[in-house]
Amino acid sequence: MxxxxxxxxxxxxxxxxxxxxxxxxxxxxxxxxxxxxxxxxxxxxxxxxxxxxxxxxxxxxxxxxxxxxxxxxxxxxxxxxxxxxxxxxxxxxxxxxxxxxxxxxxxxxxxxxxxxxxxxxxxxxxxxxxxxxxxxxxxxxxxxxxxxxxxxxxxxxxxxxxxxxxxxxxxxxxxxxxxxxxxxxxxxxxxxxxxxxxxxxxxxxxxxxxxxxxxxxxxxxxxxxxxxxxxxxxxxxxxxxxxxxxxxxxxxxxxxxxxxxxxxxxxxxxxxxxxxxxxxxxxxxxxxxxxxxxxxxxxxxxxxxxxxxxxxxxxxxxxxxxxxxxxxxxxxxxxxxxxxxxxITLYPLAIVMVFAQLMPRGFWQISPGLLRLTLSVVLCFSILDGIKSSGVVGDLHDLNWIPLFDSSLAWLLPAMVCIVCGWTYQSVRRRSLVIGKGVS
CATH class of the missing domain: 1.20.1740.10 (Amino acid/polyamine transporter I)
Structure with a gap:
């Protein structure tokens, strides 16, 4: 071009x-x-x-x-x-x-x-x-x-x-x-x-x-x-x-x-x-x-x-x-x-999907199973953010213990925990399979 x-x-x-x-x-x-x-x-x-x-x-x-x-x-x-x-x-x-x-x-x-x-x-x-x-x-x-x-x-x-x-x-x-x-x-x-x-x-x-x-x-x-x-x-x-x-x-x-x-x-x-x-x-x-x-x-x-x-x-x-x-x-x-x-409910799902697509292929790649798990968790928290922003059920002060809930970003930390823990599990499991094949 x-x-x-x-x-x-x-x-x-x-x-x-x-x-x-x-x-x-x-x-x-x-x-x-x-x-x-x-x-x-x-x-x-x-x-x-x-x-x-x-x-x-x-x-x-x-x-x-x-x-x-x-x-x-x-x-x-x-x-x-x-x-x-x-x-x-x-x-x-x-x-x-x-x-x-x-x-x-x-x-x-x-x-x-x-x-x-x-x-x-x-x-x-x-x-x-x-x-x-x-x-x-x-x-x-x-x-x-x-x-x-x-x-x-x-x-x-x-x-x-x-x-x-x-x-x-x-x-x-x-x-x-x-x-x-x-x-x-x-x-x-x-x-x-x-x-x-x-x-x-x-x-x-x-x-x-x-x-x-x-x-x-x-x-x-x-x-x-x-x-x-x-x-x-x-x-x-x-x-x-x-x-x-x-x-x-x-x-x-x-x-x-x-x-x-x-x-x-x-x-x-x-x-x-x-x-x-x-x-x-x-x-x-x-x-x-x-x-x-x-x-x-x-x-x-x-x-x-x-x-x-x-x-x-x-x-x-x-x-x-x-x-x-x-x-x-x-x-x-x-x-x-x-x-x-x-x-506010849907945006976090789009963010996670975009992030997953941009991850490098191979070792750093997020598996479909991990992505489904992360999206499920994110949806639960983003629904709370959406309900809070609508104002239909009050201010939901009882949920302020959730990190970043007061900023309508309650989904962010759970998403990061899911991705980091899930990717760590994927890596350990993948390495175990490789070692198992090498031993056999």
Missing amino acids: KTSDIIGMGLMLFAFFLGAGNLIFPAWAGYQAGSNLWWSYLGYVLTDVGLSLFAIVAIARAGSPDALTEALPAGLGTLFWVIVYIVIGPAFAIPRTGVVAYDVGVAPWLGSHSPVYQGIHSVIFFAIVLWLCLFPGRLVTVIGKVLLPVLAVTLMSIYLAMIVEPSAAHFTPATGGNWAVQPVSEGVLQGYLTMDTFGAMAFGIAIITALKAYGIEDRKRLVRYTLISSVIAGVGLCAVYAGLFYLGALGRFHLDHAAGGGQILTVMVYQLLGNWGQAALSIVIILACLTTAVGVGTSCGEYFAQRWPKIPYRFWISSICALSAIVANVGLQTLITLSVPIV
């Missing part, structure tokens, strides 16, 4: 990731973290960028998303992927793009958040998404000729304006809670909410398909070029997130009680750049949300069409867009509230 082709692949991946959550969550996290913004930024980048890029490489190494769950019984593996594609599809991620595009890109110019206007916007937005999903080649033109240049100019203008802002010399303390005492773990949780690791599992196969179009079939070369493309996308995302965290922290001087990341972006860009900046931000937000909606929607439609081939892709993508248009009208905060327990 030419260098320009590799860079283009990385930029395409960057554009796919830079969607609704990737713009509003960093600004909101920076606002909440205040003077702790860089610690929160570290946690956020670890779970958002780090895990996402690892997931893409894991998909390239495995060859397909289903290969990640091959250690699971067939029914459970299928159920996992169906739930993941529903969550990143019509249940949350795709509708969220429509909501953010309206809240940040359209509503500021209408002067109100009328449900009627939002409903009209949802119909138009997802009609465009459907059209682009049916003719995905047109998306390349949108990304290459419109989105990235406008995005680069807008973000550079915002960042330069932030640097000369007088109040940028110091930041107020965090809003309280974990933002004040555990900013890294709180950043980790915010990285969870973008669901980019799930998205990476969907985008990963798209990257592999694109690389194969260049004649790259060898697994090692696929992994190599996927890794390079992922690093390019990761560097771009880290730079954008750093600016958005900084912008959010700066917003504490202009907003006493922000309602969310969308409001912070709108107010701060207008404060720094006026109407022209707001217009550019609207274009960037709408195009970024369209790009993500099309990327995720296409991946979901193709997955369901492959899983149930008797039902055509056009039916799946039409259904996904129609459902997304309906769900988008429940509001961003409601979507986030409903999705948090599901994301």
Whole structure:
């Protein structure tokens, strides 16, 4: 591949990731973290960028998303992927793009958040998404000729304006809670909410398909070029997130009680750049949300069409867009509230499967049996994390003896214990078998 082709692949991946959550969550996290913004930024980048890029490489190494769950019984593996594609599809991620595009890109110019206007916007937005999903080649033109240049100019203008802002010399303390005492773990949780690791599992196969179009079939070369493309996308995302965290922290001087990341972006860009900046931000937000909606929607439609081939892709993508248009009208905060327990429950399973796929083959390899055991244990603890985050049964203070339970990471230590102890047992057993064969 030419260098320009590799860079283009990385930029395409960057554009796919830079969607609704990737713009509003960093600004909101920076606002909440205040003077702790860089610690929160570290946690956020670890779970958002780090895990996402690892997931893409894991998909390239495995060859397909289903290969990640091959250690699971067939029914459970299928159920996992169906739930993941529903969550990143019509249940949350795709509708969220429509909501953010309206809240940040359209509503500021209408002067109100009328449900009627939002409903009209949802119909138009997802009609465009459907059209682009049916003719995905047109998306390349949108990304290459419109989105990235406008995005680069807008973000550079915002960042330069932030640097000369007088109040940028110091930041107020965090809003309280974990933002004040555990900013890294709180950043980790915010990285969870973008669901980019799930998205990476969907985008990963798209990257592999694109690389194969260049004649790259060898697994090692696929992994190599996927890794390079992922690093390019990761560097771009880290730079954008750093600016958005900084912008959010700066917003504490202009907003006493922000309602969310969308409001912070709108107010701060207008404060720094006026109407022209707001217009550019609207274009960037709408195009970024369209790009993500099309990327995720296409991946979901193709997955369901492959899983149930008797039902055509056009039916799946039409259904996904129609459902997304309906769900988008429940509001961003409601979507986030409903999705948090599901994301916190499923995310650890995806992390463990990605980790297992990235382990070197041979001596360090995790066996299917050990992976099944680890996933079972992780699921038990992540369900507790999910129940806690839902708030339906109180604060569960009686379970605070579980390490990291208060940070919604109760699954982490049990997962590490299972993997270390299980791998040690595997190694001892393997060595005993070798010695036994040598003696005989």
